[in-house]
Amino acid sequence: MFNNLFKRIGYRDQRSPEDRFFSNVVGYADIKKLLLKSIVSKDPVLILLSGPPSSSKTTFLLEMLKGLSDVYFVDGAGASAAGIRDYLFKINTKYLLIDEIDKMKKTDQAALLNVMESGILCETKLNGKIRQKRIKLWIFATSNDVYRLSQPLRSRFMELHLREYLYEDFIEIVRRVLKAKYQMNETISEKIASAVWNQLKSRDIRDAINIAKLTGSVDDVNWLVQVQMKHAKCAPGM
Secondary structure, three states: OHHHHHHHHOOOOOOOHHHHHOOOOOOOHHHHHHHHHHHOOOOOOEEEEEOOOOOOHHHHHHHHHHHOOOEEEEEOOOOOHHHHHHHHHHOOOOEEEEEOHHHOOHHHHHHHHHHHHHOEEEEEOOOOOEEEEEOOOEEEEEEOOHHHOOHHHHHOOEEEEOOOOOHHHHHHHHHHHHHHHHOOOHHHHHHHHHHHHHOOOOOOHHHHHHHHOOOOOHHHHHHHHHHHHHOOOOOOOO
């Protein structure tokens, strides 16, 4: 699995294995190393990434999705224990990635907890038949609000809190993302990042991407930001 991965990203790359694996994540060197160790661990590891929006929690999961095999990614907002269970019965899966696990219903959290504790996937059908499957499952999840998790479920995870990015980090992230998506030059990328951070008062990379889609010059950035600021809120009664 990893031989194929590192062939794809290049052995000549002088960065550490964790930096190569999580190439789209800026900073967090120790967390990258811990996650990579967890991925190759002989025994299942359960890790929860918590923290504010735009702190790269989801990006970590997407890098795993891109770089691993036997992996299943779900959005907690639309996920159900029944759906996850059905997939795991059908498809051999080693890594379960759950984005925004705090948005799962408490009943679905409880069902997930059973699998985490026993390592046994179990389902009782309406006709009374039971199917079981022993499974070794590594689970990596993200959460904006850990207090929405049931305490038993939260206690099963190794919890890592990601800090909000600093301005310099944000500039670098926007630069990388816009170069990868649109081959955008650094001058315009940095202008977008600065405008999003300082004028729109946003820390969300998606705001930078939305501007980049409509941008061909620095003048475009200035105009787009002015329009957003002008129409950010409607006056009362409008």
